[in-house]
Amino acid sequence: MNWENNVRRVVPYQAGEQPQSGKVIKLNTNECPYPPSPRVEAVLHQFDYDVLRKYPDPDVSALTGALAKRHGLSREQVFVGVGSDDVLAMAFLTFFNSGKPILFPDITYSFYDVWADLYRIPYKCQPLDKDFLLVKEDYLKENGGIVIANPNAPTGIMTDVSDLEEIIRANPGSVVIIDEAYVDFGGESCVPLIQKYDNLLVVQTFSKSRAMAGMRIGYAMGSRRLIRYLQDVKFSFNSYTMNATAIAAGVASVEDEEYFREITDKVIATREYTKEALQKLGFTVTDSRTNFVFAAHRSIPAKKIFEALRAQEIYVRYWEKPRIDNYMRISIGTRREMDETIRFLESRLGELEREQS
Ligand code: PMP
Numbered sequence: 001m002n003w004e005n006n007v008r009r010v011v012p013y014q015a016g017e018q019p020q021s022g023k024v025i026k027l028n029t030n031e032c033p034y035p036p037s038p039r040v041e042a043v044l045h046q047f048d049y050d051v052l053r054k055y056p057d058p059d060v061s062a063l064t065g066a067l068a069k070r071h072g073l074s075r076e077q078v079f080v081g082v083g084s085d086d087v088l089a090m091a092f093l094t095f096f097n098s099g100k101p102i103l104f105p106d107i108t109y110s111f112y113d114v115w116a117d118l119y120r121i122p123y124k125c126q127p128l129d130k131d132f133l134l135v136k137e138d139y140l141k142e143n144g145g146i147v148i149a150n151p152n153a154p155t156g157i158m159t160d161v162s163d164l165e166e167i168i169r170a171n172p173g174s175v176v177i178i179d180e181a182y183v184d185f186g187g188e189s190c191v192p193l194i195q196k197y198d199n200l201l202v203v204q205t206f207s208k209s210r211a212m213a214g215m216r217i218g219y220a221m222g223s224r225r226l227i228r229y230l231q232d233v234k235f236s237f238n239s240y241t242m243n244a245t246a247i248a249a250g251v252a253s254v255e256d257e258e259y260f261r262e263i264t265d266k267v268i269a270t271r272e273y274t275k276e277a278l279q280k281l282g283f284t285v286t287d288s289r290t291n292f293v294f295a296a297h298r299s300i301p302a303k304k305i306f307e308a309l310r311a312q313e314i315y316v317r318y319w320e321k322p323r324i325d326n327y328m329r330i331s332i333g334t335r336r337e338m339d340e341t342i343r344f345l346e347s348r349l350g351e352l353e354r355e356q357s
Contacts, residue, residue, distance in 0.1 A: 008118075010114070010117055010118050011114070011117070012114065013110060013111045013114040014110075015029065016028040016029040016315070016317050017315060019313075019315060021313075023313060024313040024314070024315055025313065025314040025315065025333065025337050025340060025341060026315050026331075026333070027292075027314065027315060027316050027330050027331040027332075027333050027337065027341065028315040028316050028317045028329075028331060029213070029317070029331065030153075030182075030207075030208055030290070030291055030292050030331045031207070031208070031211075031213050031331065032208060032209065032210070032211035032213075032263060032267065032291070033267075033332070033333040033334045033337065034211055034263045034266065034334075035211060036210065036211045036212050036215075036249070036253060037210075037211075037252060037253050037256040037259040037260070038256075038259070039252040039253070039255060039256045039259070040212070040249045040252045040253050040256075042252070043248050043249055043251075043252040044245065044248070044249060047245060047248060051244050052244060054244075055239075055240050056240055056242060056243055056244045056247060057247065058235070058239045058240055060080050060242045060247055061075065062247055062248075062251050063080050063217075063219075063242070063247050063250045063251055063254075064078040064079070064080055064219075066250070066251045066254040066255060067080070067219055067221075067254055070254050070257070071191050071221060072191075073191075073194065073221055074224070076224045076227060076228070077194065077221055077222060077223065077224055077227055078219055078220070078221055078227065079219060079220045079221075079222075079227050079230045079231060079234070080217065080218070080219040080220075080241075080242055080250075081217075081218050081219065081220075081234070081241055081242070082216045082217070082218070082241050082242065082246075083205060083207060083213075083216040083217065083218045084179070084181055084203050084204065084205035084207070084218030084219070085111060085218065086216075086218060086241065087203050087218040087219060087220045088111070088112075088115065088147075088177070088179065088203055088218075089115050089118075090230060090233055090234055090237070091175075091177055091201055091203070091220060091230060092115045092116065092119055092121060092147075093119055093233055094229050094230050094232075094233040095145055095175035095177075095201070095226075095229070096116075096119070096121045096144055096145040096175070097121075097144075098144035098145070098174075099122070099144065100122070100142060100143055100144030101122040101123050101124040101143060101144055102116060102121055102122070102123045102124075102143060102144045102145040102146065102147065103123070103124055103125075103126055103138070103139055103143045103145070103146050103147075104123065104125060104126070104146065104147045104148065105125065105126055105127070105128050105134060105148070105152065106125040106126065106127045106128060106323070107128050107132060107152070107154075107155060107323060107324055108148075108149050108152055108153065109149050109153050109179065109181075110319075112147055113125075121144070121145075122144070124143075126138035126139065128152075128155070132152070132155040132157055132286060133157065133159070134148065134152070134159045134163070136159075136163045136166060136167060139167040139170075139171070140166075140167065140170045140171075143171065143174055144174065145174045145175050145176070145177070146167065146171060146174060146175075146176045146177065147176075147177040147179065148164065148167075148176070148177070148178055148179065149178075149179040149180075149181065149182075150164060150178050150179070150180060150183065150187065150190070151182045151183065151185075151187045151288070151289045151290045153181065153182065153290065153292075153329075154292070154294055154317065154319070154324065154327070154329040155286050155288075155294050156182075156286050156287070156288025156289060156290045156292060156293065156294050157286050157287060157288070157289070158187050158188065158287075158289045160188070161188045161189075161190055161193070164176075164178060164190055164193075165190075165193055165197075168190075168193060168197045168199065168200050169197065171199065172199060174199060175199050175200075175201055175226065176197075176199055176200055176201070177201045177202075177203060178190045178200065178201070178202050178203070179203050180202055180203060180204045181203070181204065181205050181207070181208060182208060182289070182290035182291060182292075183204065184204075184208070184209035184260075184264050185208075185209065185264055185267055185268055185271070185289055185290050185291050186268055186289040187289045187290070189202065190202050191221055194221055194222055194223065197223075198222075198223035198225060198226060199223075199226070200222060200223075200226075201220050201221070201222040201226055201230075202220065202221045202222065203218065203219070203220045203221075204218065204219055204220075204221070205217070205218040205219075206218065206250060206253060208290075208291050209260065209263070209264050209267075209291070210253045210260065211263060212249065212250075212253060215245075215246050215249055215250070216246065217242070217246055217249075217250045267291045267332050270332050270333075270334070270335050270338055271288060271290075271291065271292075271293060271332045273335070273338065274293055274330070274332060274338045274342070275288070275293055277338075277342045278293065278295050278342070278345075281297075281342070281345055281346065281349055282297055282298045282299070282349065283295040283296065283297050283298070284296050284298070291331060291332045292329050292330060292331045292332060293329070293330050293332070294327050294328075294329050294330075295327060295328055295330060296326045296327045296328075297326075297349070299353055299356055299357075300349065300352045300353055300356055301326060301356075302318055302325065302326045302327055302328045303318060303320070303325070304352055304355075305328060305345070305349075305352065306318040306328055308348050308352060309328075309341070309344070309345075312344055314340075314341050314344060316328045316329065316330045316331070317329040317330075317331075
């Protein structure tokens with residue numbers, strides 16, 4: 001007899017490093033380099049501490065209401081959670097119960113297979129093509145559900161909404177989750193399709209385009225029925241996922257559309273600038289529509305460059321995984337941070353290249 005035989009053993013998701021020293025250039029977890037909206041700061045400053053005595057609103061009405069208004073939906077079509085990771089995990093638990101394998105690309109957000117394993121959901125990865133493009137036909141066969149990040153991570157590449165619509169339409173027996181964590185940086189959203197397809201769940205986050213990764217707010221949008229099933233599972237798990245400060249700060253952020261546009265536009269401009277600078281240094285970069293670039297050098301292995309950057313306290317993300325082990329994912333920081341990174345690469349690449357030959 002050994003209790004360890006009965007443990008739910010899992011291999012956890014590995015998030016990017018969170019170095020605690022303030023000096024580093026941190027381009028490894030796709031955070032926003034700018035602060036949240038000044039309205040968020042104001043709300044937190046004026047926050048009535050007495051509110052903390054009570055449990056928060058289990059329906060999170062203020063925040064679902066603000067999000068519904070912003071996206072042209074009704075409040076019953078919005079579900080919020082503790083970051084989109086929480087929302088996605090809850091959606092896997094709620095919707096992927098057929099026993100048939102769920103489908104997602106071989107190169108994508110590396111939490112999908114972790115949740116599938118955690119909940120014992122069978123899955124089959126569908127290979128992206130040689131240019132990392134989604135192969136639509138792979139999602140037109142029998143399945144227990146589909147999850148697609150659009151734009152994809154870590155490639156940054158967007159799939160046309162018309163292709164996604166075909167996948168959603170062809171799968172009335174499955175829930176299709178579109179993870180739009182990065183859609184605000186120039187992607188096209190599937191939200192307008194929600195009124196047409198009751199099997200579509202679109203997930204977004206405050207962590208990237210709203211500069212609030214530390215606040216942990218994510219949300220899902222879908223048909224009322226889909227959202228009701230998600231709520232049922234949530235209320236069978238933890239009624240009070242959203243704390244009172246997160247709710248207040250979230251509403252303040254959603255209400256400041258102007259600031260949201262300002263910072264996302266700045267990130268997009270810096271991304272395009274960074275792409276061009278990297279190309280001049282001998283990198284190929286994908287057509288990223290996100291707040292990061294995915295880059296491979298023509299002759300120097302990514303791992304070498306990654307290590308050289310890290311030694312300089314410039315943190316980017318690198319995976320020693322098939323097909324992508326020659327790429328680095330570099331989050332878009334401020335213009336100054338990107339200039340510093342590019343200058344460092346300029347100064348070191350020659351030496352690294354000579355070591356190669
Ligand atoms: N989806 C994708 C594709 C991501 O890259 C991330 C960020 N790691 C998330 C979801 C989760 O983000 P959060 O939980 O901060 O909303």
